[in-house]
Amino acid sequence: xxxxxxxxxxxxxxxxxxxxxxxxxxLSIETSYSIVGATRSANLAINxxxxxxxxxxxxxxxMPEKDGLQTIQAISKLGLSTKVIILSGYDDSDLIYRxxxxxxxxxxxxxxxxxxxxxxxEAVAEGxxxxxxxxxxxxxxxxxxSAREEARVSAEENLLSSLTSRENEVLELLTQxxxxxxxxxxxxxxxxxxxxxxxxxxxxxQVNDRTNAVLYALTHGFKVNNNKKIEHLTTV
Amino acid sequence: xxxxxxxxxxxxxxxxxxxxxxxxxxLSIETSYSIVGATRSANLAINxxxxxxxxxxxxxxxMPEKDGLQTIQAISKLGLSTKVIILSGYDDSDLIYRxxxxxxxxxxxxxxxxxxxxxxxEAVAEGxxxxxxxxxxxxxxxxxxSAREEARVSAEENLLSSLTSRENEVLELLTQxxxxxxxxxxxxxxxxxxxxxxxxxxxxxQVNDRTNAVLYALTHGFKVNNNKKIEHLTTV
DNA sequence: GATTTTATCAATCAAGAGATTTAGATAAGT
DNA sequence: ACTTATCTAAATCTCTTGATTGATAAAATC
Numbered sequence: 001x002x003x004x005x006x007x008x009x010x011x012x013x014x015x016x017x018x019x020x021x022x023x024x025x026x027l028s029i030e031t032s033y034s035i036v037g038a039t040r041s042a043n044l045a046i047n048x049x050x051x052x053x054x055x056x057x058x059x060x061x062x063m064p065e066k067d068g069l070q071t072i073q074a075i076s077k078l079g080l081s082t083k084v085i086i087l088s089g090y091d092d093s094d095l096i097y098r099x100x101x102x103x104x105x106x107x108x109x110x111x112x113x114x115x116x117x118x119x120x121x122e123a124v125a126e127g128x129x130x131x132x133x134x135x136x137x138x139x140x141x142x143x144x145x146s147a148r149e150e151a152r153v154s155a156e157e158n159l160l161s162s163l164t165s166r167e168n169e170v171l172e173l174l175t176q177x178x179x180x181x182x183x184x185x186x187x188x189x190x191x192x193x194x195x196x197x198x199x200x201x202x203x204x205x206q207v208n209d210r211t212n213a214v215l216y217a218l219t220h221g222f223k224v225n226n227n228k229k230i231e232h233l234t235t236v
Numbered sequence: 237x238x239x240x241x242x243x244x245x246x247x248x249x250x251x252x253x254x255x256x257x258x259x260x261x262x263l264s265i266e267t268s269y270s271i272v273g274a275t276r277s278a279n280l281a282i283n284x285x286x287x288x289x290x291x292x293x294x295x296x297x298x299m300p301e302k303d304g305l306q307t308i309q310a311i312s313k314l315g316l317s318t319k320v321i322i323l324s325g326y327d328d329s330d331l332i333y334r335x336x337x338x339x340x341x342x343x344x345x346x347x348x349x350x351x352x353x354x355x356x357x358e359a360v361a362e363g364x365x366x367x368x369x370x371x372x373x374x375x376x377x378x379x380x381x382s383a384r385e386e387a388r389v390s391a392e393e394n395l396l397s398s399l400t401s402r403e404n405e406v407l408e409l410l411t412q413x414x415x416x417x418x419x420x421x422x423x424x425x426x427x428x429x430x431x432x433x434x435x436x437x438x439x440x441x442q443v444n445d446r447t448n449a450v451l452y453a454l455t456h457g458f459k460v461n462n463n464k465k466i467e468h469l470t471t472v
Numbered sequence: 473g474a475t476t477t478t479a480t481c482a483a484t485c486a487a488g489a490g491a492t493t494t495a496g497a498t499a500a501g502t
Numbered sequence: 503a504c505t506t507a508t509c510t511a512a513a514t515c516t517c518t519t520g521a522t523t524g525a526t527a528a529a530a531t532c
Contacts, residue, residue, distance in 0.1 A: 076384070100376060101383045123369070129376040133364055136372070140336060140365040147337045148312070164478060177448035179518070193480050199520070209488090209520075211447050212413035218454065400508060415488075429510050435490070445490075445518085 007031075008125050009052065012038040013045040013071075014060040014087065019110070023058060023087075026114050033121070042071040049075060049082055056121055057084045061099060069098055076103035083124050087117075093142035096135055106130035150221075160220055162204045170197040175214050175222065243267075244361055245288065248274040249281040249307075250296040250323065255346070259294060259323075262350050269357070278307040285311060285318055292357055293320045297335060305334055312339035319360050323353075329378040332371055342366035386457075396456055398440045406433040411450050411458065 010033050014020045020038050027033045036052045039045050049057065057075065061068030072084050085106035086099050096107055106120040106129065120130040131139060163171065173183045180198070184191035202208060205216045216222075246269050250256045256274050263269045272288045275281050285293065293311065297304030308320050321342035322335050332343055342356040342365065356366040367375060399407060409419045416434070420427035438444060441452045452458075 101380065103380055103384070105376075127373065128369055129373045131372065133359070136367065137363065137365045140341075144337065144339055148339070166479065174447070175451075177443070177445070177451050179445070181518090189479085190481060192482055195520075196480080199522090202520080207413075209413070209415070211410070211450055214447055214450065215411075215413050402509065417488090425509085426511060428512055431490075432511075433509085435492090438490080 007034040008056060008121065009034055009036045009054040010121070011036050011045065011048055011052065011054040011057045012059075013040075013042065013057060014038075015040045015062075016060065019060065019087075023117070026117065030118065042068070045071065046074055046078075049078060049080065053080055054082055055125060057082055058087055058117075058121075059084060060087045061095065062089060069095075069102055072099060072102040072104055085120050085124055085130065091135055091138055093138040096131075096139045097142045100129075100131070100139060107135050108132070109135070159205050160217065160222055163201065167197055167201050167204070170194060171201055171213065171217055171222065174198070174201075174210055175217050177214075243270040244292060244357065245270055245272045245290040246357070247272050247281065247284055247288065247290040247293045248295075249276075249278065249293060250274075251276045251298075252296065255296065255323075259353070262353065266354065278304070281307065282310055282314075285314060285316065289316055290318055291361060293318055294323055294353075294357075295320060297322050297324045297331065298326075305331075305338055308335060308338040308340055321356050321360055321366065327371055327374055329374045332367075332375045333378045333382075336365075336367070336375060343371050344368070345371070395441050396453065396458055399437065403433055403437050403440070406430060407437055407449065407453055407458065410434070410437075410446050411453050413450075 010027060012020055012023055012027075012035065014023070017040060020040065024035060024038055027035060036054045037045075037048045039048060045057070045059070048054075059068060059071065061072075068086070072086075075082060075084055083105040084103065085108060086104045087108055087110055088095065088099075089110050091109055099107060106124045108117050108120045108130070109132070112132065116132065123130040160171075169187065170183060173186060178186070180191045180194050184194045187194070198210065198213075201213055205213050207213050207216055246263060248256055248259055248263075248271065250259070253276060256276065260271060260274055263271060272290050273281075273284045275284060281293070281295070284290075295304060295307065297308075304322070308322075311318060311320055319341040320339065321344060322340045323344055323346055324331065324335075325346050327345055335343060342360045344353050344356045344366070345368070348368065352368065359366040396404075396407075405423065406419060409422060414422070416427045416430050420430045423430070434446070434449075437449055441449050443449050443452055
């Protein structure tokens with residue numbers, strides 16, 4: 001829980017002067033907040049944060065000068081305990097996703113009741129994340145669909161599965177940027193043998209050189225294979 | 237909102253028979269649910285889902301046979317509208333993160349009040365995501381820290397920034413697995429010039445061959461650069 | 473037991489890649 | 503005007519890479 005004997009120091013950033021005034025009035029009703037600044041400029045906001053170390057920054061993401069997402073990132077980089085709550089007019093999945101990814105701790109739509117803004121400030125001040133149900137759902141849909149895309153690429157019928165375990169070992173070393181000789185000495189086989197394996201890998205992956213083999217491996221979820229023989233496994 | 241004239245069809249999966257019985261009783265009090273099955277086996281669960289297409293699957297993630305996360309993935313792959321709610325004894329960030337990534341729509345701790353489970357079912361049935369405040373915070377901390385790691389690697393003092401714009405173009409083509417000749421013809425310069433650029437790239441990235449240059453580029457956030465000359469830009 | 477797969481090694485040969493040096497033409501900055 | 507950075511190009515030389523063909527032995531599969 002936050003220390004209620006101390007006022008929460010809040011900075012407002014919104015390029016719209018009317019919104020700025022509105023929020024300022026709203027917060028001034030509450031006695032537990034002190035507004036350390038209210039600015040229309042993202043760049044100025046960064047300076048104010050450096051100077052005053054506010055607990056909370058309420059920020060509009062739709063600003064022209066410096067885009068809101070960049071500003072969040074810039075704030076995160078300061079390494080302060082300052083927490084960012086996003087104010088936005090849109091419930092765009094991608095925007096929510098990126099804002100949260102860059103370090104925002106809360107996200108409030110301008111269309112929401114103003115009491116929600118207070119809820120958000122309180123929650124975030126206590127170290128929680130504030131994301132209204134509808135936005136959380138949007139966020140997760142986006143999050144899961146991008147994860148599915150990753151999974152699809154790496155799980156799809158890919159040519160990597162046709163590699164033998166030795167070829168996998170060789171490819172693993174190829175993806176580390178190692179040349180024939182070093183691969184040979186690491187696997188304790190001759191370099192001509194390595195060449196044979198590499199050529200077989202090329203055939204199977206349908207590429208003509210190591211760079212493309214490595215690229216194929218990396219973009220198709222190639223992982224170090226731990227193909228130990230099953231009979232050597234002990235089940236607990 | 238869900239159709240309250242129809243009962244929600246729920247499947248229970250938990251390797252602990254007592255938990256299974258407990259949840260079953262809990263849900264049977266509510267008249268709006270019909271339990272289509274209750275099993276201790278993850279593999280059996282998959283078959284039951286294929287057969288009965290339940291609306292909701294309540295699943296324990298701590299099962300021996302098939303691990304819970306794999307099961308979520310398997311369920312997602314079925315492509316049904318079945319939604320998974322995780323029951324777990326732990327509030328492990330990584331577990332929450334992975335479960336949500338794999339397609340879970342809700343996450344409830346066993347230590348939580350049983351009314352929360354009903355809340356979760358209702359929320360998820362309505363298409364929302366259910367993640368209690370504390371778990372949401374855990375999730376986002378994990379999510380943001382892994383995003384920070386990515387950003388760190390790509391933003392850290394990296395050697396890519398020393399490349400000229402022409403070298404960037406060449407590197408871009410290298411990362412596509414293209415050879416000297418093709419790069420030359422694409423950039424409409426001689427291949428000896430390409431070699432010069434490539435050599436300069438090697439020097440700057442401190443590598444000795446193209447595979448390592450490509451690997452460096454890919455692991456250090458190399459992006460296609462749109463370095464058009466500033467005087468050609470039109471500001472709107 | 474016969475067949476296939478896998479892993480190993482070898483010897484060529486040609487092509488590509490990379491190091492190095494030199495150098496002219498611009499462009500930009502001091 | 504002087505300096506520096508960049509892009510371009512060429513020549514030469516060495517080394518690596520990749521293609522091809524062929525062969526043996528062990529292991530797995532049928």
